[in-house]
Amino acid sequence: MKKITQIFAIILLSSFNPLEAMNFQTGSDKTLDEAPFSQTDSLKTSEKPNALHSLDQKIKTIQFDPFGKNLKDTTTASFQFSFVPFVGTNGTNSGNVVNDYSFNWLGGYSAGTNKLEMAGLFNINRGDMRGVQMAGWFNQIGGKVEGVQLAGLFNSNLDSVKGVQLAGLANFTTGSVDGVQMAGVANFSPKKVEGVQLAGVMNFTAEDLKGSQIAGVLNFAGKTVKGSQSGLVNYARKVNGFQLGLINFSDSISGIPVGFLSFVKSGYHTAEISVNEIMPFNLAFRTGKREFYNIVFAGIRPEWDNQVTWSFGYGVGTSPRLGKKTFLNIEVSSEQLNRGRVEALNLVNRLYVGGEFQAAKGLAIFAGPTLNFRVYDTSYSFHPDLFTYTKTSVHSDRYHPEDLGSQFWLGFRAGFRFF
Template sequence: MHSKFIITTLFTFATLYSYGQTFIDGKEDEVIKERPFQISLVPGFGTSRGAKQGYVNRFSLNLFAGYEYGFHGVELGGFYNINKHNIKGAQFAGFGNTVGGDVYGAQFGGFVNTVKGKVKGVQGAGYLNIVSKEVQGAQLAGYMNLADSVKGLQAAGIINVNRRNLDGTQLAGIINVAKDVEGLQVSGLVNKAKHIKGTQIGLINIADTVERGATVGLLNIVKKGKHQLAVEHNEVMDVNLAFRSGTDRLYSVLFAGIQGKSDFLWSYGLGFGTEFKLKNHWSSNVEITSQSINPKEDHHEELNLLNRLSWNFNYQMASHLSISAGPAFNVYVTDVYDQESGRYGDDIDMGSFYNETFSGTNVKMWIGYNISVKF
């Protein structure tokens, strides 16, 4: 008796209020009927007759799946929610949500969310979010986000794709893709954009132009930027081969070198630098680098790092040819110890003015030099 009374009351309540009217998105030429709630098992089985009736629900409950015109309030779906037109409020589904219009509020799907229009608010999915137009707010996914443009935050475990503008932040575990970026791109591997007004941070950064800001990574491929190979010599390594990429404002340095003495050594390292123009064909650059020093056919397991702060002056001889030279401040930090000789580290310093050992770690400092030919 009690269950029949409750069901009858719900149907009566829905009927009494189903003839209320409201304007959708302020468009006076499109009057939509409003009701307080609907409950469905699947489309066609419940208090609702589906999207064709044109009802906007205040509360929508789809025990398994539902297909409605829209809602202004809350919608819950055990598996899937589908709305033909705009929604306002909060939408939750165990598997996914599909909206044929715009979303104003929050949309959460256990696996996927798709929106044909725009999103103003938050969109969160365990796997995939797709928005055909703009996102104003936050788009969050465990695997992938896809949007036309984003103003706010786009964060995914693997990949973010923004077909046009990003005004805000992209965060991805593997790759970010956008056309014009005004803000920040951060990824675990690759950031790709056409125009940058902000910052890219990743192992590999790709852009056509960096109008302002910087690209920070091991490899920075800027079409209208710095791509420079160099053959170098310094007091530590007889020959270094280096590659600089990025912009004059901030670029990365990858290099490897060898020392051809009787105790043959090889090294590899990375760093960052900045270059500024001087008069005529002259320029100057400051670089901070760190490199691992290793013996022939071996690799030190212990800490053995040479850190250098160098200040070079460059003369541009031709469009792709310059020579460079300058002093370098060296800080050599090593745990390598030879018990027979009592020496820490490899024989690379040219007369240190500082040599101290702390808990088995030796630190040496000296002034060196660097000479290079850049192409």
């Protein structure tokens, strides 16, 4: 065991100072099985503590500062190899050397990389990284990145990125991004992004985006988007392009937000009271832009019955301008009609084409015909009657397999809009 300890100490010391390690090894040439104690043995015994003391002093002088940017005393090396930080060809000077090629068995620590760096677990550069950097766990850069970063978990940079970042979990930078960020979970930049952010959960930039954000859940751009956002939820202040998602938010947009619900602060918002051939009282809310908007609505038919007939639905529409105060409305919607609880399929699908006249500021009158197609569960016997206030005729009544029925008729819609 003592011999193994001596060998390890020689290797470790050689990474710090090869000359000193040679002296240490020369002082320990004799084996433990040689002659009894002699003057040479006495000298060997006296040299060991001095060498170990020197090793201890060198270890104490090691400075590990992965986030420090004071790179005044750096040197360059064409090649380096290390097992872990400070145990390698650059020794205790690792943090002050910029390497062209760097290979780290477990992890490496340097002042920067010019061409290629690879590690089994991690790479830590105090300064810039130019070229290609790969790590099983993470890459940490204190300066700029120009090239390609690949990490099993995350890439973290304290300056700008120009190139490509790929990570299993996240890419993080405190500077701007010019290129591509791809991550399994999230991409983050507090500065502008020019290029593409692609993430399984979230993309974030606090400033402008020129390009595209694609995420499984959330895309966030703090200022202007010149391009597109695609995700479940999209947010930007100003959009010169389009948003595609379940929910879209923006202050203004030059293109079209496409989603289940889009809210544009300077866009199209109306509240509506209307009547149709089935329901005498309906409330609806429109949001988006006149070029494309979403509609959520509900209706009720008061009756002297314990179970009130009511409905709820969703639709989309467009409203091009015809004149100074007139607009055309083209809308498609689907409405579930119920008596009491929702217990069976009873959908009224409706195409509406009508006219809108802006009678006063914030007030419009609209009316038009509808084409209605009902799909319902024929095995359920308690559907509400369709027409109790109007005399509307069903033109087609058919039965289909799987207990489905369909009906077709012409109807109308009319009412007031407030905005």
